[in-house]
Amino acid sequence: MPTEPEIETPAAGLRRQLADRLEKDGRLRSREWRAAVGAVPRHAFVPRFYRESDVPGVTTWEPVTPETVGQEEWLGLVYTDETWVTQFDSRDIDWSDPQPVSNATPTSSSTLPSLVVRMLDDLDVHEGMHVLEIGTGTGYSTALMCHRLGSEAVTSIETDEGVARRAREALAGSGYTPHLFVGDGRAGHLDGAPYDRLIATCGFRNIPPAWLEQVLPGGVILTTLRGWMRSLGLVKLIVTGDSANGWFSEDEPSFMIARQQDAPESLGVLPGPDDGTERRATYGPGVLTSSGPAFMAQLAAPDVRSFSMAVDGGPVSTFVLDSVTDSFAVLVPVDSGWQVRQGGPRRLWDAVESAVATWEVYGSPSTAAFGLTVSRDAQVVWLGNPNGPQWPLPS
Template sequence: MAPDVVPTAAKLRHRLAARLADDGWLRSPAWRAAVEAVPRHEFVRCFYRETDTPGLTAWTPVTAGLCGFDEWLRQAYADETLVTQFDGQETDWNDPKPISGAHPTSSSTLPALVVHMLEELQVDDGTTVMEIGTGTGYSTALMCHRLGPDRVTSIETDPHVAARARHALDRCGYAPRLLVGDGLAGDPEGAAYDRTIATCGVRHVPYTWVRQTRPGGLVLATLRGWMRSLGLVRLTVDREGRAEGRFIDSDSSFVIARQHDAPASLGVIPAPDDGTSRRTPYGPDVLTSAGTGFMAQLALPGARFFSLPADDGTPRTYVLDATSASFAVLTPKSDDDWNVRQGGPVALWDMLENALDTWHAADCPVPTEFGVTVTGKSQRVWLGAPDGPCWRLPAFLSPSGL
């Protein structure tokens, strides 16, 4: 590497730490010291950044050789997510090409979210941590600096991703316990841990994580679905093996765990005369807006949606649930009036409207007013209190949604 990389990188780390502190993400001196010390550029020697190209989402490769050391370093210390793998396939970094329409499967998450999670983990000097999803190894390194490598275990599913992380950690002088395997199964050999943190999104909290976290310990994970992220939840484990807590925010979003990823097929597009039609006050925006989108993900955990014009040019939004073969199709009647046609075993749009009725009756609560309860037999998201209105998480759903 060029001789000026080390001092330049140190300045950029301190600048990044100051910005994260000013923005309220970085609050404690110990975690600030970790951000100032750990060289993120060692974990993202090669990466992709999203471009502004119209059409399909596109990424361009970034390395020191392609754009120069100064620009590579600047981007490495930007508060942005840097993608390092697509579709589970390794990039030929001897001749990297721009990529479009691909699915990111590994990345270095934006530092603001990383330090936000680490602050919310509520560690002290003696805390042991199990990390699910080593990724590039950057967050692993931050925990090694804060807690000591002997108190950090990290599990990565992809052996190629794990190998790159191990090399980067070795270069930085950190030697945590690194495992390659199914992160959803956790680490029974090393249990019980004081803290479990997942740097991948999950549709439900694997109960193995609860069993492998000591009573009084915390599980920190991002719940998400196939339509959107629900948010970051912090659960406290009790002596009966129950874990319960509330959403901390709804802004966190990680690459979904590969074991929880959506099936390749969206489902079968219904024929024009399939299903039963009626009026609905809700259009497709209800699936993407902040509050209503959160409720849509709770109500329709197995669904995905997309829009296609009909032969006459009329826009249609399809909501398909491949797990139950149910569907809902939205078409506009007027500016504020929609028609929904639904069919299959589950009346998808009825379920969404029922959830929205509950949400509106509670004065449109924000995600932090929701909580999660996890036991060995069920998992549910509840509103207000554990005995309030609730929605089952998909691991425990029957095809009827009950």
């Protein structure tokens, strides 16, 4: 590993270039955050990482270190606007002999800087404020906040002990000493409350009640919401005592889901060929993957996952399974359309089609047309205004 003096001179130039690009693209909009991007050494927080290989076939990630690709290429990649994976399947990587990784799920990463600074800008912080960060990760975004507000003003929680340890070492080595804790981010950190701002860098299925209790009235909660199929997107809430209201962003960033809310391993019970009742489907399985309709499908069926496969040599069918209620829908291609077979306590495809149809009636709007109201009793996503069409988040 090259020494810090050998790295810092080229790294400083690369940081300025990164800040220039982010500013030109409209992502870096304040001199304070520009100063932070120009000062915080991202290479200290991602000294080694994985990038996705371009080899066709099974998705494979290849290790990137100064030793594997050379210092110049490694450092150049560190300061590009890319997300770099730093952990798979919640297990530490043996960096003494890093190998390509396949058939694995990324569980920690350094998020692309443009999204990091966009979220920090949306957080609307000012001198003297205290911030709670959920998901320390590599510590890079934590360091940016420390540079902007001072280390004493920043508290960060990470659920993974190994990830937290590496972040703590990188932060200390870069001169930052925020309040760092290992635990379940849904509980926040009561001892440091109240906070003026709360930012989450992993996805949640709902807003944890503890966050409302620990953020001051008038304070901001900024987080991504997601389900087991996809991300719903970034939402910014203003806290008003024991409730909060706000709007989704135009963008639809997708963060890894909080580990405590990850989907169960079992997809649910596969239906038999004669289970359920059939009808002609208005929409086919494409609504599960196209941006706007998929957003609606996730709202309508928050506990659902789907997959496609051929059954007994027949056509490829799409299975939509709800492991919470054991409800199901199976979509089978027929002449110029789709047939759906549904069963269980919920008619899943009825709910999905109703939500997509509502979205179309309202002009197929972007996520920025949706808002969220959170109270002690319910959490509801609405379209247009709080009295518009509504979909509850899972409790």
